Amino acid sequence: MVNNETETPRLRGWLTMSVGLVALVLGAVWTLQGLDFLTDHLMSDQPVWAAAGGVVAVIGLVLIVVGMRRRTAGKG
Numbered sequence: 001m002v003n004n005e006t007e008t009p010r011l012r013g014w015l016t017m018s019v020g021l022v023a024l025v026l027g028a029v030w031t032l033q034g035l036d037f038l039t040d041h042l043m044s045d046q047p048v049w050a051a052a053g054g055v056v057a058v059i060g061l062v063l064i065v066v067g068m069r070r071r072t073a074g075k076g
Contacts, residue, residue, distance in 0.1 A: 013070030016063050027054065031050050032053075033049055034053055
């Protein structure tokens with residue numbers, strides 16, 4: 001059948017996990033720049049960027065977990 005309603009999509013949760021991974025990496029870079037581990041940048045030694053990076057990294061982790069749960073829920 002072409003329009004089988006019982007089959008779940010195979011790519012469920014991948015977009016959420018991909019966005020979460022990008023947010024996690026971006027947040028980690030911002031945190032390292034804000035804490036002055038990555039020097040010679042405009043955001044180096046700026047506590048605001050360290051805090052913002054931490055928040056973005058945590059949001060990325062949450063998105064990865066949500067995406068993984070959507071993947072495992074779609075298999076059942």
